[in-house]
Amino acid sequence: MLKYQHIADELENYIEEHKLQQGDKLPILQDLMIQFDVSKSTVTKALDLLEKKGVVFQVRGSGIFVRRHKRQGYISLTSNQGFKKNLEEFHITSEIITLDIRKPTKEAAVNLNIGLDDDVYYVKRIRYIHGQTLCIEESYFNKSIVTYLNKEIITESIFNYITEGLGLNIGFADTYLHVDKLNAEEAEYLGLQKGDPKLEVESVFHLTNGQPFDFSKLTYNYVQSQFFLQAVL
Amino acid sequence: MLKYQHIADELENYIEEHKLQQGDKLPILQDLMIQFDVSKSTVTKALDLLEKKGVVFQVRGSGIFVRRHKRQGYISLTSNQGFKKNLEEFHITSEIITLDIRKPTKEAAVNLNIGLDDDVYYVKRIRYIHGQTLCIEESYFNKSIVTYLNKEIITESIFNYITEGLGLNIGFADTYLHVDKLNAEEAEYLGLQKGDPKLEVESVFHLTNGQPFDFSKLTYNYVQSQFFLQAVL
DNA sequence: CAGTGGTCTAGACCACGAT
DNA sequence: TCGTGGTCTAGACCACTGT
Numbered sequence: 001m002l003k004y005q006h007i008a009d010e011l012e013n014y015i016e017e018h019k020l021q022q023g024d025k026l027p028i029l030q031d032l033m034i035q036f037d038v039s040k041s042t043v044t045k046a047l048d049l050l051e052k053k054g055v056v057f058q059v060r061g062s063g064i065f066v067r068r069h070k071r072q073g074y075i076s077l078t079s080n081q082g083f084k085k086n087l088e089e090f091h092i093t094s095e096i097i098t099l100d101i102r103k104p105t106k107e108a109a110v111n112l113n114i115g116l117d118d119d120v121y122y123v124k125r126i127r128y129i130h131g132q133t134l135c136i137e138e139s140y141f142n143k144s145i146v147t148y149l150n151k152e153i154i155t156e157s158i159f160n161y162i163t164e165g166l167g168l169n170i171g172f173a174d175t176y177l178h179v180d181k182l183n184a185e186e187a188e189y190l191g192l193q194k195g196d197p198k199l200e201v202e203s204v205f206h207l208t209n210g211q212p213f214d215f216s217k218l219t220y221n222y223v224q225s226q227f228f229l230q231a232v233l
Numbered sequence: 234m235l236k237y238q239h240i241a242d243e244l245e246n247y248i249e250e251h252k253l254q255q256g257d258k259l260p261i262l263q264d265l266m267i268q269f270d271v272s273k274s275t276v277t278k279a280l281d282l283l284e285k286k287g288v289v290f291q292v293r294g295s296g297i298f299v300r301r302h303k304r305q306g307y308i309s310l311t312s313n314q315g316f317k318k319n320l321e322e323f324h325i326t327s328e329i330i331t332l333d334i335r336k337p338t339k340e341a342a343v344n345l346n347i348g349l350d351d352d353v354y355y356v357k358r359i360r361y362i363h364g365q366t367l368c369i370e371e372s373y374f375n376k377s378i379v380t381y382l383n384k385e386i387i388t389e390s391i392f393n394y395i396t397e398g399l400g401l402n403i404g405f406a407d408t409y410l411h412v413d414k415l416n417a418e419e420a421e422y423l424g425l426q427k428g429d430p431k432l433e434v435e436s437v438f439h440l441t442n443g444q445p446f447d448f449s450k451l452t453y454n455y456v457q458s459q460f461f462l463q464a465v466l
Numbered sequence: 467c468a469g470t471g472g473t474c475t476a477g478a479c480c481a482c483g484a485t
Numbered sequence: 486t487c488g489t490g491g492t493c494t495a496g497a498c499c500a501c502t503g504t
Contacts (some may be wrong), residue, residue, distance in 0.1 A: 023443055039494045059442050061502035074483045078464050124427030141281040174302040175462040179412055179432045179455035199412045209292050222412035229408040231311050272475045293490045294483035
């Protein structure tokens with residue numbers, strides 16, 4: 001385990017367990033260096049991680065403080081690993097509609113940077129939050145990278161399988177958002193009326209080497225759609 | 234100017250000017266160290282900045298590569314300084330509806346962490362993109378921090394004035410997104426029908442010392458609403 | 467002015483990728 | 486095995502905050 005990762009985890013746990021609030025002060029750099037027996041740069045790197053993640057903010061000449069947004073029940077748009085943490089936090093479950101190998105749509109092929117004749121795993125699921133319909137999810141996985149999938153795997157966390165099972169390293173994602181009106185089929189799945197609002201979230205996930213491996217399109221039930229985003233400016 | 238900031242700017246300009254594409258390789262660390270006459274850590278810090286910003290991705294054992302998302306015409310949800318760059322890129326203009334000093338709504342008071350009897354500057358604007366209505370914007374500024382505003386200032390960039398004119402340092406923002414249906418008044422402003430979809434974006438902006446100074450609520454025309462987000466996982 | 471975080475260095479050593 | 490990026494150190498010096 002990397003030292004700075006370890007320190008970041010420890011501090012985050014500490015904040016969580018002691019229910020520290022926005023503005024609460026953490027120990028100064030000097031103390032953290034001694035406590036974890038590392039150099040200043042390593043502590044700094046750990047704190048930069050936490051700052052990027054929206055957990056703390058640092059004020060030169062003053063100290064390190066806890067950052068905590070006020071609202072509960074919002075799904076993070078930037079949380080790592082495709083909703084992994086959110087899954088646990090919000091009790092999100094899913095029902096599989098389709099799983100097969102097929103040729104990509106033109107849109108999927110463009111986003112995955114493959115040809116129209118290459119194979120993809122196509123997954124369609126309905127996701128539920130606290131028993132309510134949250135969203136429709138359609139995913140296209142480049143089969144030459146994600147070589148195998150089955151119903152059991154996609155019932156659990158696909159991303160977990162990709163990293164643990166296949167040993168692939170997920171690097172970054174481009175995400176696009178649109179708001180539009182539901183068509184009849186989507187309304188049916190989500191238990192809403194045709195023409196009701198929807199939030200469409202398209203993501204292209206890449207490996208650390210830059211190869212796109214997953215193009216996903218999520219259509220959210222607007223009633224359940226509350227998202228948040230913590231930015232450092 | 235900080236060295237790592239300078240290097241980051243130079244590299245970003247280079248990528249822009251030479252129209253480098255996704256996957257194009259940049260010089261190796263060693264060369265960048267020599268070129269800019271700085272230590273390895275400084276180059277690394279510059280590259281980490283660019284990576285966070287979604288401009289490059291680094292692959293251990295291989296090199297540093299340009300990252301570039303495929304779609305044009307999307308507004309960045311994470312671009313710095315309240316849309317400053319987007320303003321230029323998309324020719325966003327605004328029309329002022331209201332500017333006055335008043336008491337905050339309960340909601341604004343909670344988000345700004347002030348009392349119901351404290352003063353705020355209230356600003357209501359309509360924003361246009363390429364001449365089309367983009368969104369309705371309502372902002373509440375804590376008057377004890379943002380001590381003065383006038384029509385001229387809010388016609389230009391408010392955030393620019395806050396940093397340059399008032400010498401304040403903007404630190405971070407919490408942003409919340411909802412999708413809902415337009416009410417009659419909003420529909421009127423946006424030139425849409427009541428019941429049409431809307432995207433509501435609420436942001437709380439904080440100074441570097443953690444004090445919230447601006448609570449803004451933006452209601453977007455769903456037709457014009459295309460956002461993107463570059464995440465590092 | 468003392469306290470505290472931020473920048474920068476030079477260099478050792480490690481881990482991953484390509485060949 | 487070599488090229489390349491990642492982690493970590495010890496320490497000098499700088500810049501902002503608060504008393």
